[in-house]
Amino acid sequence: MSEPAAKKEQYSVIGKSVPKVDAYDKATGRARYTGDLKVPNALVGKILRSPHAHARIISIDTSKAEQLPGVKAVITAKDVPSVMYGISPARYDENIFAVEKVLYVGDKVAAVAAVDEETAVKALNLIDVEYEVLPPVLDPFRAMDPDQPQLHEQYPRNISVEIHQNFGDVDKALADAYHVRTDTFSGTRAAHVPMEPHAALSKWEGGKLTITCSTQSPHYFQYHIARVFGLKMGDVRVLKSYVGGGFGGKLEPSGAEYVSAALAMKTGRPVKLVFDRWEVFVHHRGRHPQHITLTTGVTKEGKLLGCHARFIIDGGAYTSLGIASAYYAGAMLPLIYMFDHYRFDGFRVHTNLPSCGAQRGHGAPQPRFAFESQLDMIAKDLGMDSIDIRLVNARKPDTMTPNEFKVNSCAFTEAIQKARRISGWDEKKGKLASGKGIGIGCGGFISGNGYPIYRTRLPHAGAVIKVSEQGDIATLYTGAVDIGQGSDTVLAQMAAEAMGIDFEDIKLVTADTETTPHDFGAYASRQTLMSGWAVKEAGEEVRRQVLELAAEMLEANVEDMNVDRRVIYVKGSPEKSIPFERVANEFFITRGPLVGRGKYAPPKLGGSFKGAPVGTSPAYSFAAQISQVETDEETGQVMVTDVWDVHDCGQVINPTLLHAQVEGALFMGMGEAMYEAMVFDANGKPLNANLGDYRIPTALDVPQVVSDLVDSYEPAGPWGVKEVGEGATLPTMGSYANAIYDAIGIRIYDMPLTPEKVWRAIEQRKRQEREAAEKK
Amino acid sequence: MVTEAKPKTKRQIVTLTINGDEHVSLVKVNTTLLDLLREEFDYTGTKKGCELGDCGACTVLLDGEPVNSCLILAVEADGRSVTTIEGLEKNGKLDVVQEAFVNHGAIQCGYCSPGMILSSRALLNRNPSPTEREVRDAIAGNLCRCTGYVKIVEAVLAASAESKA
Amino acid sequence: MIVPEFDYLTPQTLNEACALLGEYGSRAKVLAGGSDLVVKMKNGLLKPDYIVSLKNLQDLxxxxxxxxxxxxxxxxxxxxxxxxxxxxxxxxxxxxxxxxxxxxxxxxxxxxxxxxxxxxxxxxxxxxxxxxxxxxxxxxxxxxxxxxxxxxxxxxxxxxxxxxxxxxxxxxxPDQATTGSSYIKFGLRRAGSLAVAGVASSVMMDGEMAEDVRIVLGAVAPTPLRAREAEAVLRGKKVSQELIEQAGKIAAAESKPITDIRGSAEYRRHLVDVLTRRTLKTAIEKGHV
Structure with a gap:
């Protein structure tokens, strides 16, 4: 399925590591993020948040705060629309401010707008809220017990969603298996930790609301904000400035927008509201802690026959994007290895803790950790090499998963083999010095979601390219959202390639609901493929129009025309040529604006069972990751020294940006594997909601990383592209856990792999060995 | 003497040399250097990431030394010289560290970049030929969530090599 | 985040600083660098009415x-x-x-x-x-x-x-020419982390004899703690692996750790054992001049 090499070499702009279009502004401090924006007359907004995990609001007295000089507005639930919001359809369960009850430490209770931050903070301290503290639900295992307090009336037994999917005959497959194992694993409430906190700047002018915010999707923000405030979508404009990272956490409105908008409407002045770091943590919407039990059966040769996966998922206080997360948890498990019989039973439950949502890899990384760990255990049981068992089962191209995901390109086998080679696996596995070990983990991910988050017939992406009247530049208008990953650069490269002009000729207007065509935004690793298709189509429309006119001007047949790097020429007669800008200029003079338009909607994907859309995608990536570790057996400390990642991500538009995505995704997996977990006291109060105690790795903590690729061409992607931004997060936890096992023979079933946990496991093994020796 | 000091102590005039230019402002004494730079003088390249000295996004050079501007009261910096990210570019030419960050793909979301670049600049000032470990140590107080630090370390080492060439 | 308001005092001499502190007592806080004080104030843990800045006291x-x-x-x-x-x-x-x-x-x-x-x-x-x-x-x-x-x-x-x-x-x-010393911090990240446990040892060697030994434990008691019984194991003795191991165990027993988000008391006690042994070994090596 690979495109002929000759054609690849014809590309002039794509496939090259041009620097990011925004790198200069970011390197010089010119890049302004939402919190950096200055507008005349603006007020500062601040939110009063609940100190209790579960409490009834008896009364709120704002009178003292209102009297403080410099305070321009104090608002509570009674001052804002009572329409509930959320991001998961049919589960809109949040209010701008808590109405009767607060459901987690950090729930929004009131807000102020004041002339400066100091006055706003003082005003918050003057708001008197009387609470009746209720017992909190903190344990996801007990949350479903009938005697537990209820968080939401509409979710009996605190069940957020219950999922049962069954494909093939798992019971028979397990009964027929040569070997069956059941193991239980668990993950943590890891957080996105974008370096830029959530922020919004709202203006209310002439019945129109304009919100500049740190967002991954202006479209979804516009849709929900208009709905909550009862405005026409056209009267809500959402745009972004620079965005300092998202990782899933800025896909849904955070409250910063709703609250600043409400304050702007009340005061008639612009209101800027920026979360502090504690607020970013408690707002959360990050990783769901999952408890995963896998029962898996294999043949004597290690061929997977079937798997039954059971999940208890802690969703926290509200739904967020958690319904999709819960479906993803199970849906992605059968993607990378081939087996026909699969069952998945899951419960997402509510607790009085920060709400969980989508984070890089969505619901998939923790189940992938479980599966990759168990696969290694099965290999050991069978006396097989960890890589060999993966090669036996690796998915092949042009196959279908049991849950009806259609896989086109798939160079997974090649990725595993290459990782084996470049890591020196065969020389290292089981042969390293004491305390050192090597392990493998794999993963695969979607390249955009088959269906948007709410039901709509809108295409997934649109693009417009307008060539200037002089023909010297072209402006790409796209709703795609660059949150740092580099989509602006990649899409500009694609636009230039499609039109036959240079990268430097492209200007960008992006991610603004008013000036750019619709696009669902930066999530589900969708933009390179989906926004890319729309850009390609728009660019090709410009190219076609230009070539038609050029053919007339050169008195040639349009089929014989070509354009490359601004030169339009007759194929076979390069002396018959004309500059792009001359033709474009002539086009404007004689025919009007030179514009290209494009859109993309995926084909109908997936099965018809309940939940079938989750996990569907036009294309899937695959990756193999091998990690090498050194352990200190006395303290339990583990140091990962090297990681090799080999990705099948289809064709590459910008190699530097692509490897940067792999490195970043792997880094996030590493943090979740080794360091990161939000922790709470017995009352549900967060204990480490700061960047000192919630430890993301520093530059001293990360291993040497080798990011490599296998050749692959995806027919469903523009120029053969597919996913890269999230897939490399998936294998890391499993590969680390497996490397630790190789090093010291200790199997860790729950994340993160802290020194104390490893030490305890070592101590337990010592005790068991002593007891065994004593018995003899 | 003690009582004399009292009346004027809530506000104070602060003079700073920022990127070579003198700036004077009457500030509340509880204002941090970070807020003074951002809110009063509009040097918003200095970022606010955690406000507690944990992330390094607010790093500036104070008399040439990298510090977290969120931990320093503006009045404590009175009379001193501050370099922010806006001050590195000279006559329209990027500093070699900025150039390396751009060319090596060391910038993704860019929020940590100003602090990261200033920490790296200060490292090369005191140690023009750092080892990889020394680079990592110098930027360990600058958290980055996008890059895994891979291309950042590459960029700083490249800038070091470039400066020597 | 906001630093709560205060009066800012900048004494020119140490004596003046002492006078201000004497006058304002617990309502005043000394500001040296601020890396701890400013954080505590932003977090609302401290709200001093006066800050006495030492910035003019160059002699310090x-x-x-x-x-x-x-x-x-x-x-x-x-x-x-x-x-x-x-x-x-x-x-x-x-x-x-x-x-x-x-x-x-x-x-x-x-x-x-x-x-x-x-x-x-x-x-x-x-x-x-x-x-x-x-x-x-x-x-x-x-x-x-x-x-x-x-x-x-x-x-x-x-x-x-x-x-x-x-x-x-x-x-x-103080001068101590024949003393070797070592501190090991055990943190959960290689930068920006607090000690789960930290142990410092110093050993004054006289040939093969440990003439004097001091072992000090950090993060495992309300204050830094000298492990005096562990010190006694080695003091005046010819150093040996066996004695070092004994000292480690005794130091662990002397520690009074608590459980918090960084580690359990049990783990901290174990770390004291490991770090005591490791710091003693280094200190002894360095003490052989």
């Missing part, structure tokens, strides 16, 4: 050597100066190394050694190694100055022997 900065006395470190010396100082690197490299384990580079340019001691945080990195090296604190107050063994300086978390009008001026590490 710097590191010097005085023959017969030892190395003298001004309380306002920042951690990075302690890390880089040639006198310390030559005479007490373990002190420089300990300072280098703290926080991260930028914070080490702000925080001061005096602040690290006066804050009396149980997990602080400087107290164990300084106590292991028999350091003394020179304290200045309205009624004059006094020298206090650093070992006696700490009374509890956030509590020291300083009276209201007193300021820590200098730390003095």
């Amino acid at each position: 900065k710097g590191i010097r050597y005085e023959a017969g006395t030892g190395v003298i470190i001004g309380a306002r010396t920042t951690h990075n100066r302690v890390v880089e100082n040639e006198i310390l690197r030559e005479r007490f490299p373990s002190v420089s190394a300990a300072a280098g384990t703290m926080a991260a580079y930028q914070v080490r340019n702000i925080g001061t050694i005096g602040g690290n001691l006066v804050n009396a945080v149980p997990s602080a990195d400087m107290p164990p190694i300084l106590i292991a090296l028999s350091a003394k604190a020179r304290i200045v107050g309205l009624s004059g100055e006094r020298l206090v063994d650093l070992e006696e300086f700490f009374l509890g978390p956030g509590k020291t022997v300083l009276n209201q009008d007193e300021i820590l001026a200098e730390i003095i590490i």
Whole structure:
């Protein structure tokens, strides 16, 4: 399925590591993020948040705060629309401010707008809220017990969603298996930790609301904000400035927008509201802690026959994007290895803790950790090499998963083999010095979601390219959202390639609901493929129009025309040529604006069972990751020294940006594997909601990383592209856990792999060995 | 003497040399250097990431030394010289560290970049030929969530090599 | 985040600073670097009415050597100066190394050694190694100055022997030519982390004999803790692997750790054992001049 090499070499702009279009502004401090924006007359907004995990609001007295000089507005639930919001359809369960009850430490209770931050903070301290503290639900295992307090009336037994999917005959497959194992694993409430906190700047002018915010999707923000405030979508404009990272956490409105908008409407002045770091943590919407039990059966040769996966998922206080997360948890498990019989039973439950949502890899990384760990255990049981068992089962191209995901390109086998080679696996596995070990983990991910988050017939992406009247530049208008990953650069490269002009000729207007065509935004690793298709189509429309006119001007047949790097020429007669800008200029003079338009909607994907859309995608990536570790057996400390990642991500538009995505995704997996977990006291109060105690790795903590690729061409992607931004997060936890096992023979079933946990496991093994020796 | 000091102590005039230019402002004494730079003088390249000295996004050079501007009261910096990210570019030419960050793909979301670049600049000032470990140590107080630090370390080492060439 | 309001006082002399502190008592806080004070104030844990800044007291900065006395470190010396100082690197490299384990580079340019001691945080990195090296604190107050063994300086978390009008001026590490020393911090990240446990050992060697031994434990008691029984195991004895292992176990038993988000008491006790052994070994090696 690979495109002929000759054609690849014809590309002039794509496939090259041009620097990011925004790198200069970011390197010089010119890049302004939402919190950096200055507008005349603006007020500062601040939110009063609940100190209790579960409490009834008896009364709120704002009178003292209102009297403080410099305070321009104090608002509570009674001052804002009572329409509930959320991001998961049919589960809109949040209010701008808590109405009767607060459901987690950090729930929004009131807000102020004041002339400066100091006055706003003082005003918050003057708001008197009387609470009746209720017992909190903190344990996801007990949350479903009938005697537990209820968080939401509409979710009996605190069940957020219950999922049962069954494909093939798992019971028979397990009964027929040569070997069956059941193991239980668990993950943590890891957080996105974008370096830029959530922020919004709202203006209310002439019945129109304009919100500049740190967002991954202006479209979804516009849709929900208009709905909550009862405005026409056209009267809500959402745009972004620079965005300092998202990782899933800025896909849904955070409250910063709703609250600043409400304050702007009340005061008639612009209101800027920026979360502090504690607020970013408690707002959360990050990783769901999952408890995963896998029962898996294999043949004597290690061929997977079937798997039954059971999940208890802690969703926290509200739904967020958690319904999709819960479906993803199970849906992605059968993607990378081939087996026909699969069952998945899951419960997402509510607790009085920060709400969980989508984070890089969505619901998939923790189940992938479980599966990759168990696969290694099965290999050991069978006396097989960890890589060999993966090669036996690796998915092949042009196959279908049991849950009806259609896989086109798939160079997974090649990725595993290459990782084996470049890591020196065969020389290292089981042969390293004491305390050192090597392990493998794999993963695969979607390249955009088959269906948007709410039901709509809108295409997934649109693009417009307008060539200037002089023909010297072209402006790409796209709703795609660059949150740092580099989509602006990649899409500009694609636009230039499609039109036959240079990268430097492209200007960008992006991610603004008013000036750019619709696009669902930066999530589900969708933009390179989906926004890319729309850009390609728009660019090709410009190219076609230009070539038609050029053919007339050169008195040639349009089929014989070509354009490359601004030169339009007759194929076979390069002396018959004309500059792009001359033709474009002539086009404007004689025919009007030179514009290209494009859109993309995926084909109908997936099965018809309940939940079938989750996990569907036009294309899937695959990756193999091998990690090498050194352990200190006395303290339990583990140091990962090297990681090799080999990705099948289809064709590459910008190699530097692509490897940067792999490195970043792997880094996030590493943090979740080794360091990161939000922790709470017995009352549900967060204990480490700061960047000192919630430890993301520093530059001293990360291993040497080798990011490599296998050749692959995806027919469903523009120029053969597919996913890269999230897939490399998936294998890391499993590969680390497996490397630790190789090093010291200790199997860790729950994340993160802290020194104390490893030490305890070592101590337990010592005790068991002593007891065994004593018995003899 | 003690009582004399009292009346004027809530506000104070602060003079700073920022990127070579003198700036004077009457500030509340509880204002941090970070807020003074951002809110009063509009040097918003200095970022606010955690406000507690944990992330390094607010790093500036104070008399040439990298510090977290969120931990320093503006009045404590009175009379001193501050370099922010806006001050590195000279006559329209990027500093070699900025150039390396751009060319090596060391910038993704860019929020940590100003602090990261200033920490790296200060490292090369005191140690023009750092080892990889020394680079990592110098930027360990600058958290980055996008890059895994891979291309950042590459960029700083490249800038070091470039400066020597 | 906002630093709560206060009155800002900038004494020109140490005596003036002491007078201000004496007058305002517990309503005043000393500002040296601010890396701890500003954080606590932003978090609302401290709301002093007065801040007495030491920024004009240049005499409190710097590191010097005085023959017969030892190395003298001004309380306002920042951690990075302690890390880089040639006198310390030559005479007490373990002190420089300990300072280098703290926080991260930028914070080490702000925080001061005096602040690290006066804050009396149980997990602080400087107290164990300084106590292991028999350091003394020179304290200045309205009624004059006094020298206090650093070992006696700490009374509890956030509590020291300083009276209201007193300021820590200098730390003095006495000469001890044949002493080797070592500090190991066990943190959960290689930068920007607090010690789960930290152990400092110093051993004065006389041939194969450990003439004197000091073992100081950090982050495992309300104050830095000398493991005196463990010291006694080695003191005056010919050093051996067996004795080192015994000392480690006894030091662990002497520690009084608590469980918190960074580690359990049980794990911390175990770390004391491991780190005591490791620091003793290094100290003994370095003590053989």
